[in-house]
Amino acid sequence: MLGFLKVAFTPIKSLASVFFLSAFLLSGCSSLYIFQAAYEEGKILWRREPIKRQLQDPNLPADTREKFKLVLAVRDYARDAVKLKVGGSYSSTSYVDRPVLAHVLMAVPKTDLRPYTWWYLFVGEVPYKGFFSEEAAKADAASFEALGYDTGIRSSPAFSTLGWFNDPLLNHLLQYDKVTLAEVIFHELLHNTLFVKGAVDFNESLANFVGNHATIEFFRDRHGEESAEHRAAAQRWKEELEFSGFLSRLADSLRALYGKNIPEEEKLRRREEIFAESQKEWARRTASQPAHRFRGFSQLKLNNAVIFQFLLYTRQLDLFDSVYEKEGRNLARFIDAVRKALREGGDPFTAVRSILNP
Numbered sequence: 001m002l003g004f005l006k007v008a009f010t011p012i013k014s015l016a017s018v019f020f021l022s023a024f025l026l027s028g029c030s031s032l033y034i035f036q037a038a039y040e041e042g043k044i045l046w047r048r049e050p051i052k053r054q055l056q057d058p059n060l061p062a063d064t065r066e067k068f069k070l071v072l073a074v075r076d077y078a079r080d081a082v083k084l085k086v087g088g089s090y091s092s093t094s095y096v097d098r099p100v101l102a103h104v105l106m107a108v109p110k111t112d113l114r115p116y117t118w119w120y121l122f123v124g125e126v127p128y129k130g131f132f133s134e135e136a137a138k139a140d141a142a143s144f145e146a147l148g149y150d151t152g153i154r155s156s157p158a159f160s161t162l163g164w165f166n167d168p169l170l171n172h173l174l175q176y177d178k179v180t181l182a183e184v185i186f187h188e189l190l191h192n193t194l195f196v197k198g199a200v201d202f203n204e205s206l207a208n209f210v211g212n213h214a215t216i217e218f219f220r221d222r223h224g225e226e227s228a229e230h231r232a233a234a235q236r237w238k239e240e241l242e243f244s245g246f247l248s249r250l251a252d253s254l255r256a257l258y259g260k261n262i263p264e265e266e267k268l269r270r271r272e273e274i275f276a277e278s279q280k281e282w283a284r285r286t287a288s289q290p291a292h293r294f295r296g297f298s299q300l301k302l303n304n305a306v307i308f309q310f311l312l313y314t315r316q317l318d319l320f321d322s323v324y325e326k327e328g329r330n331l332a333r334f335i336d337a338v339r340k341a342l343r344e345g346g347d348p349f350t351a352v353r354s355i356l357n358p
Helices: 016-024 031-046 062-080 134-146 171-175 178-193 200-223 228-258 264-285 295-299 304-314 317-326 331-342 348-356
Strands: 092-094 102-109 118-120 124-126 129-131 149-156
Touching (some): 062 178, 062 200, 102 304, 134 149, 178 200, 178 228, 200 304, 200 317, 200 331, 228 264, 228 304, 228 317, 264 295, 317 331
Antiparallel strands (some): 102 129
16 A cells, blocks of 8 residues: 555555555465455456547547546556656556445554554555554454554555556546646656555655656646646645655654653653644644645544554655755656665665765
């Protein structure tokens, strides 16, 4: 699942890739879980229908036709301008015969921001587990809560198999606006192109960065800087960066509290104060921005699992921005520089920072 972030107001993210791919290729989960995951993934792949063939249908609704053409244009741009590994991904469509693609569980200790992790073959430690049934996800969450964990469950709108298969466009994604649809595809294609085993926060933050910037550049080159699509994509990224900085400071405050040598009951009391104050601050900051894509954060019921869900996609976005500037604001060069830095191994964020300080 390289994504899955859909909580009422939140942006579309996809965490499905690790879930489907890992389970399909075997993991530490039960054989029944593996079989079901493989079966569900197999159905999606079996139902693929080429977009070009569908475009030949004279009865295809105009809005669907326009979005199909957009998807093909995004594929071309990802391959030719951004140099992403596209292959046959998003050249076809498929569908899921249930309201939600999958439900993803996260479990995080109440006085720590380090999540519980599951181990999957080929991708390593992953801080979430996917379910096809919301009831099953809730049952597992209840087990973790009984052990003293905070939990969070979210739905997944999309997935990537990291290039192992030609991922189709799931039909329900056609309900999204053009900017969101383009960002989802760029995000997932980055996962096909570059993936660091056991570093989900790095993979997701990097895909978030590339997905947003590729979308901005795509609509700029396609429609011009004054187009509604380009302005919307640029505004989305501005809001993403603003929320990322805010969330980073909130996480720092929580980590400082959790590191104190005080009783757990006191930590729990103080964290509620931090939660409440942070939400008041965010409400003040977004009061004049009713359309801000993260404005609803001030209304959420917070716990460590909810906080971590956001952190997974927003870690050190400013670092990526700095490297992007160093590489002349050229995404293809940026990705190549990141790939080369990662060859040294070790912490991927540290490796990327070395690009700025060789």
